[in-house]
Amino acid sequence: MNADEERSSRLRELGLTPTIQRLAVLEYLDNTDEHPTADKVYTAIRERFPTISRATVYNTLALLTKSEAIVRLTIDPAASRYDAADSPHAHFFCRICRNVYDIDLPQGSPSLSVADGHKIKAVQTYAYGICAACLKRHKEEKDA
Numbered sequence: 795m796n797a798d799e800e801r802s803s804r805l806r807e808l809g810l811t812p813t814i815q816r817l818a819v820l821e822y823l824d825n826t827d828e829h830p831t832a833d834k835v836y837t838a839i840r841e842r843f844p845t846i847s848r849a850t851v852y853n854t855l856a857l858l859t860k861s862e863a864i865v866r867l868t869i870d871p872a873a874s875r876y877d878a879a880d881s882p883h884a885h886f887f888c889r890i891c892r893n894v895y896d897i898d899l900p901q902g903s904p905s906l907s908v909a910d911g912h913k914i915k916a917v918q919t920y921a922y923g924i925c926a927a928c929l930k931r932h933k934e935e936k937d938a
């Protein structure tokens with residue numbers, strides 16, 4: 795199965811028809827680690843489908859999120875960010891450049907499976923601070 799077929803069957807398993815727009819959004823999120831905003835997804839998809847409307851992209855994101863085909867992150871206070879629903883990982887938000895990074899946080903994804911009788915399926919961990927690139931830039935400015 796190639797990547798396109800794999801995405802189509804992923805959507806079918808979630809009960810969704812694999813339309814061109816849905817596949818395009820999924821493909822874009824599968825291949826970026828930028829955790830884009832809806833606006834950014836729209837800009838990227840429009841490059842390939844110049845006639846697609848902003849509303850279509852926003853509706854597609856909402857539907858894919860609801861079906862758990864993708865993950866909506868609320869880490870950025872200014873805008874929702876989107877991620878492929880791949881292996882669970884923690885996220886880091888840089889308060890200076892506003893980039894969202896995937897991070898390995900061993901205690902970030904607790905191996906809890908049940909808490910107070912609830913069955914846990916997913917845990918979102920958000921960390922905030924200054925990213926490595928901004929720290930380096932700050933240091934260089936200070937040293938200059």
Ligand SMILES: [Zn+2]
Pocket residue numbers: 888889890891892893924925926927928929
């Ligand atoms: Zn930064």
Ligand SMILES: [Zn+2]
Pocket residue numbers: 829877883885895896
């Ligand atoms: Zn991520």
